[in-house]
Amino acid sequence: MAYKFYKMVFDIDNESTDVESVNDWMAQKTQDALFNPNGCDDCGKQVDHNIINSEGATIIKLCIDCYNRLMAEYNNVDLPDAVPKRLIFKNRGAIREFDVEFRVFERGKTLRATEIGVTKRKVGVIGEPNEDFDVMLNTLISRIEKALSIEYMQPDGYFKGDKAIGYIDYNFERDILEVFIDGKPYTWEELEHSVSAYEGFQIKIEFADIVDELE
Numbered sequence: 001m002a003y004k005f006y007k008m009v010f011d012i013d014n015e016s017t018d019v020e021s022v023n024d025w026m027a028q029k030t031q032d033a034l035f036n037p038n039g040c041d042d043c044g045k046q047v048d049h050n051i052i053n054s055e056g057a058t059i060i061k062l063c064i065d066c067y068n069r070l071m072a073e074y075n076n077v078d079l080p081d082a083v084p085k086r087l088i089f090k091n092r093g094a095i096r097e098f099d100v101e102f103r104v105f106e107r108g109k110t111l112r113a114t115e116i117g118v119t120k121r122k123v124g125v126i127g128e129p130n131e132d133f134d135v136m137l138n139t140l141i142s143r144i145e146k147a148l149s150i151e152y153m154q155p156d157g158y159f160k161g162d163k164a165i166g167y168i169d170y171n172f173e174r175d176i177l178e179v180f181i182d183g184k185p186y187t188w189e190e191l192e193h194s195v196s197a198y199e200g201f202q203i204k205i206e207f208a209d210i211v212d213e214l215e
């Protein structure tokens with residue numbers, strides 16, 4: 001694998017950025033994974049994608065990185081030298097961490113960031129097959145910074161202003177669909193309280209993929 005793994009630390013408050021290398025740690029992880037028979041057929045890491053034959057049987061199982069490499073070769077796309085797996089932001093005195101997933105597919109590539117911690121914000125970016133990866137990463141970073149800088153909800157569960165953007169996700173434990181705003185889950189009943197304050201107003205409902213930006 002030609003990937004370098006590193007951790008990036010961003011400080012929104014003073015805009016300083018420093019990059020902490022965790023190559024050694026990842027090298028050890030990869031080494032450990034080589035002994036995992038249930039892992040990726042190429043490197044042993046966690047399986048992300050099964051390639052099946054015409055009968056539906058799995059013939060190759062690959063991790064996300066090996067699958068991306070295969071897709072890149074197949075579609076004649078250059079892979080970036082380095083893909084950060086984790087982005088860390090300092091925001092209003094708190095540390096906010098985001099897992100980053102890079103995916104190459106037939107007609108393009110995506111970067112998706114999912115916050116890990118108490119709040120679970122999600123943002124993403126989509127590019128053409130030969131889109132500059134650094135441009136995509138910078139767009140992702142600015143979208144994360146924007147998501148962290150905005151709060152649509154008040155602590156009492158009512159909307160702060162006249163707009164809110166979030167995403168819909170299924171909660172398997174509670175067996176319900178939830179709406180995440182500011183990275184926090186709300187049930188439809190909870191949102192009903194907030195919406196009731198706008199009786200008689202117009203409402204606009206618009207859907208978009210996580211990798212697209214809603215204004």
Ligand SMILES: [Zn+2]
Pocket residue numbers: 040041042043044045062063064065066067
């Ligand atoms: Zn692999």
